[in-house]
Amino acid sequence: MPTVTINGTSVTVPQGTLLLKAVEEAGITLPTLCHHDALSPYGACRLCMVLITAPRRALVASCAYPVEEDLAVETHSAEAVQARRLALEALMARCPRSHVIRNLAEREGVTTTRFGMPPSERADELCMLCGLCVRVCRDLIGAAAISFVGRGSERRVGAPFALQSDACIGCGACAEVCPTGAIRMEDRGDQRILHAWNTRIPLARCPGCGRFFTPAPTRFLKDMFPEMEAIWDVCPACRQERTARQWATEHPLIIQ
Amino acid sequence: MKIRTHADLEGLRAEGDALLHSARPRICVGMATCGMAAGAGAVFKAIGEAATASGLDVMLVSTGCIGCCQQEPVVDVRMPGQGRVVYARMTPEAGERLIAALSAGELPAEHAMAVIPEPGSALPEKPQGLSHLPRMEDLPFYKKQQKIILRNSGRIDPRRVEEYAAAEGYTALERVLLHLSPQETIDEITRSGLRGRGGAGFPTGKKWDLCSRAPGTARYIICNADEGDPGAYMDRTVLESDPYAVIEGMTIAGYAIGASEGYVYVRNEYPLAIERIHHAIEQAGELGLLGDNILGSGFTFSIDVVRGAGAFVCGEETALITSMEGGLSEPRPRPPYPAVKGLWGQPTVINNVKTLASIPAIVAKGADWYAGIGTEGNAGTVVFSLVGKVANTGLVEAPLGLTLDEMIHGIGGGGLDGRQVKAVQTGGPSGGCIPASLFHLPIDYASLSHAGSIMGSGGMVVMDEETCMVDVALYFLRFTMAESCGKCTPCREGTRQMVEILTRIVEGKADPGDLDLLEEVALWVKGASLCGLGQTAPNPVLSTFRYFRDEYDAHVNERRCPAGVCRALVRFAIAPGRCTGCGLCLRECSVGAITGEKKQPHRIDEALCARCRACYDICPEGAVEIAR
Numbered sequence: 001m002p003t004v005t006i007n008g009t010s011v012t013v014p015q016g017t018l019l020l021k022a023v024e025e026a027g028i029t030l031p032t033l034c035h036h037d038a039l040s041p042y043g044a045c046r047l048c049m050v051l052i053t054a055p056r057r058a059l060v061a062s063c064a065y066p067v068e069e070d071l072a073v074e075t076h077s078a079e080a081v082q083a084r085r086l087a088l089e090a091l092m093a094r095c096p097r098s099h100v101i102r103n104l105a106e107r108e109g110v111t112t113t114r115f116g117m118p119p120s121e122r123a124d125e126l127c128m129l130c131g132l133c134v135r136v137c138r139d140l141i142g143a144a145a146i147s148f149v150g151r152g153s154e155r156r157v158g159a160p161f162a163l164q165s166d167a168c169i170g171c172g173a174c175a176e177v178c179p180t181g182a183i184r185m186e187d188r189g190d191q192r193i194l195h196a197w198n199t200r201i202p203l204a205r206c207p208g209c210g211r212f213f214t215p216a217p218t219r220f221l222k223d224m225f226p227e228m229e230a231i232w233d234v235c236p237a238c239r240q241e242r243t244a245r246q247w248a249t250e251h252p253l254i255i256q
Numbered sequence: 257m258k259i260r261t262h263a264d265l266e267g268l269r270a271e272g273d274a275l276l277h278s279a280r281p282r283i284c285v286g287m288a289t290c291g292m293a294a295g296a297g298a299v300f301k302a303i304g305e306a307a308t309a310s311g312l313d314v315m316l317v318s319t320g321c322i323g324c325c326q327q328e329p330v331v332d333v334r335m336p337g338q339g340r341v342v343y344a345r346m347t348p349e350a351g352e353r354l355i356a357a358l359s360a361g362e363l364p365a366e367h368a369m370a371v372i373p374e375p376g377s378a379l380p381e382k383p384q385g386l387s388h389l390p391r392m393e394d395l396p397f398y399k400k401q402q403k404i405i406l407r408n409s410g411r412i413d414p415r416r417v418e419e420y421a422a423a424e425g426y427t428a429l430e431r432v433l434l435h436l437s438p439q440e441t442i443d444e445i446t447r448s449g450l451r452g453r454g455g456a457g458f459p460t461g462k463k464w465d466l467c468s469r470a471p472g473t474a475r476y477i478i479c480n481a482d483e484g485d486p487g488a489y490m491d492r493t494v495l496e497s498d499p500y501a502v503i504e505g506m507t508i509a510g511y512a513i514g515a516s517e518g519y520v521y522v523r524n525e526y527p528l529a530i531e532r533i534h535h536a537i538e539q540a541g542e543l544g545l546l547g548d549n550i551l552g553s554g555f556t557f558s559i560d561v562v563r564g565a566g567a568f569v570c571g572e573e574t575a576l577i578t579s580m581e582g583g584l585s586e587p588r589p590r591p592p593y594p595a596v597k598g599l600w601g602q603p604t605v606i607n608n609v610k611t612l613a614s615i616p617a618i619v620a621k622g623a624d625w626y627a628g629i630g631t632e633g634n635a636g637t638v639v640f641s642l643v644g645k646v647a648n649t650g651l652v653e654a655p656l657g658l659t660l661d662e663m664i665h666g667i668g669g670g671g672l673d674g675r676q677v678k679a680v681q682t683g684g685p686s687g688g689c690i691p692a693s694l695f696h697l698p699i700d701y702a703s704l705s706h707a708g709s710i711m712g713s714g715g716m717v718v719m720d721e722e723t724c725m726v727d728v729a730l731y732f733l734r735f736t737m738a739e740s741c742g743k744c745t746p747c748r749e750g751t752r753q754m755v756e757i758l759t760r761i762v763e764g765k766a767d768p769g770d771l772d773l774l775e776e777v778a779l780w781v782k783g784a785s786l787c788g789l790g791q792t793a794p795n796p797v798l799s800t801f802r803y804f805r806d807e808y809d810a811h812v813n814e815r816r817c818p819a820g821v822c823r824a825l826v827r828f829a830i831a832p833g834r835c836t837g838c839g840l841c842l843r844e845c846s847v848g849a850i851t852g853e854k855k856q857p858h859r860i861d862e863a864l865c866a867r868c869r870a871c872y873d874i875c876p877e878g879a880v881e882i883a884r
Contacts, residue, residue: 155748
């Protein structure tokens with residue numbers, strides 16, 4: 001297991017550990033928005049920059065850097081702090097109303113941005129393009145319903161042609177992983193609405209209580225869990241009730 | 257027919273030799289994209305029609321680019337047994353007259369630029385009546401050049417493999433497949449000192465060696481032809497003029513690293529290059545020079561063409577791979593490097609077009625020969641597209657170590673219209689501007705990088721007193737901002753912020769604090785970006801800041817553009833004493849800002865003037881003045 005020196009303190013971590021995790025192991029929290037433990041390294045937001053001082057000197061994104069033996073790191077060198085601060089300033093200018101970004105910035109000692117603000121039609125922007133939604137949808141859910149559109153500062157995330165997605169299963173993982181709350185999801189009547197993707201997904205109705213409770217396209221999961229055949233169609237509340245009733249029927253003596 | 261043996265190959269060469277040294281007059285028209293743009297198509301057609309009409313039996317060939325793009329359309333004529341006569345700036349009419357003269361058994365002097373003597377010919381090297389012409393190699397433009405990558409450009413027909421074979425083509429492949437092991441091949445390239453010509457200059461042999469040792473179930477070789485720097489067109493020209501050299505180079509690379517599949521990743525904006533490489537691959541396949549059991553060696557190799565969709569970032573190797581895999585073209589963190597984990601997760605070598613085109617020459621003539629060209633640590637030649645405000649523009653191939661001065665004032669002939677050259681921009685949007693005071697520097701990887709620029713893939717844009725360095729920085733930053741993939745924050749947001757600050761500067765709206773902020777952002781983008789595009793994007797800003805800080809200060813502190821370029825900071829006026837009242841400027845002005853009677857001095861209404869410079873450019877008397 002490699003031993004890494006972080007700000008002068010040695011930490012031993014398993015081979016292949018990402019530097020960001022090793023730094024956390026040493027009790028230091030770095031700002032990060034594009035990293036998620038369930039997804040492969042991406043290195044996009046550049047908030048977790050640290051300075052490597054050995055075996056060679058380099059400014060790196062710690063979330064995408066696997067540790068190696070005899071690595072030495074300074075998390076608060078002037079270069080690293082400057083890189084993190086400028087990234088936060090730039091993101092504050094991109095998403096002026098994001099509390100998440102402002103809080104991260106304050107922790108790094110940044111309270112205002114010197115950069116020009118976005119045009120008024122983008123003043124409500126909360127997305128800072130970390131790509132977690134795109135990656136979770138493609139790499140974990142396997143739906144690939146959304147992707148990046150455009151490039152450079154015109155880049156954004158959306159479903160193809162900004163139309164109702166026919167690949168979205170309405171699972172809501174995108175909204176769940178979004179670090180800045182940019183993806184608004186709402187269940188209204190018999191529909192789940194993903195405002196950011198201009199997409200509406202029908203909800204399935206529980207035959208037990210009549211409530212709408214789950215996106216209809218997720219029903220394909222039924223084939224993957226044959227043991228749940230009997231209780232699949234009902235909502236979690238009814239499922240609990242049915243399971244309890246069945247259990248009680250099978251174990252009458254205990255009830256008495 | 258399949259080429260399986262040495263005798264087969266010699267047969268092919270004999271066929272090609274009969275074409276190159278035809279018993280009929282051989283007329284080559286340079287028909288690469290540069291020639292086509294200058295009107296070579298019409299010249300080719302006129303010559304063909306005139307020859308048919310006059311019954312003259314000629315061999316009319318469309319070749320690639322001979323290098324002096326400024327002299328296009330270029331036609332060269334070889335009479336049997338004699339050298340070639342090169343005709344410059346041809347027109348269809350001059351083409352017809354050329355045929356008329358040839359019919360009378362003469363070579364016309366009109367449009368003739370130089371002669372290329374025939375080696376070993378018993379005839380005088382300069383044809384009768386043309387003894388005044390210089391030899392091509394004595395022209396200032398060619399004097400210091402040495403052609404290795406462009407050895408066949410403009411000479412052979414890029415659609416005929418037999419002509420390529422006759423020009424020593426496939427000598428190297430034969431040597432490698434029949435006499436060298438893959439490791440010996442790699443060692444040969446390592447010893448030659450060849451470094452990647454795509455820009456970063458990584459040693460080619462080392463890259464091949466890393467790839468050949470990396471574990472994998474398959475290996476790939478990719479030719480990177482996604483050239484996209486503004487003002488650079490070296491790779492396009494090589495593919496258009498000598499596609500077989502690239503194919504042979506890729507086949508040798510494939511053999512060396514153990515790949516049986518290769519890909520040419522070429523941008524879709526290069527239709528002629530795509531057509532020619534496709535044709536060449538097809539022809540090589542038909543002859544068995546690609547496919548199974550090449551030259552009877554048992555080695556199998558095939559090449560496919562993949563067309564890029566016009567994203568500059570795909571020149572970055574990891575983005576190129578993602579794009580080939582069908583994903584969104586964005587780079588990924590390295591390591592792992594493609595040589596270890598590349599296309600489809602397998603070890604992959606990505607080499608630039610020029611690197612691969614150099615390979616056959618190196619193998620055929622030997623590593624020592626190549627290592628002897630150039631300087632220590634900088635072996636061989638590089639191709640530059642010399643453009644901008646320089647007298648001679650075109651494709652230049654010269655040994656590494658040539659000084660910038662020899663390049664710009666020697667080969668390039670100095671500034672345009674005798675003006676003073678101020679700086680040169682090397683390496684495209686990723687490069688920097690080097691001032692004339694540093695023109696004593698040799699052109700090599702370390703010197704250029706030390707001066708704040710890069711070798712890059714070979715763009716060389718010359719600038720003079722009429723170039724505003726702030727405007728140049730803004731131009732390149734606008735380019736990288738638009739071409740940034742947008743994945744990482746510094747490149748996406750930083751380039752945008754730099755463009756905003758530079759825009760304020762050229763509009764005269766900046767304050768001194770903006771200069772510090774600009775430098776701060778530039779250093780951040782350089783240090784914190786994910787891939788090479790972002791890491792080098794600030795170079796135009798940082799290098800102009802380093803050498804031309806006075807121009808920035810003039811814009812910010814004095815609201816003045818010393819070069820007279822930035823529209824918001826200049827005023828146009830007509831000097832009454834010099835104006836002859838010819839009316840040219842009045843007709844040229846698209847906003848009606850110029851008034852005046854015929855033969856009386858004109859004047860410009862400042863309130864209406866859009867500062868487009870049209871009057872300044874057209875005035876034959878130089879009467880329009882720019883107040884800077």
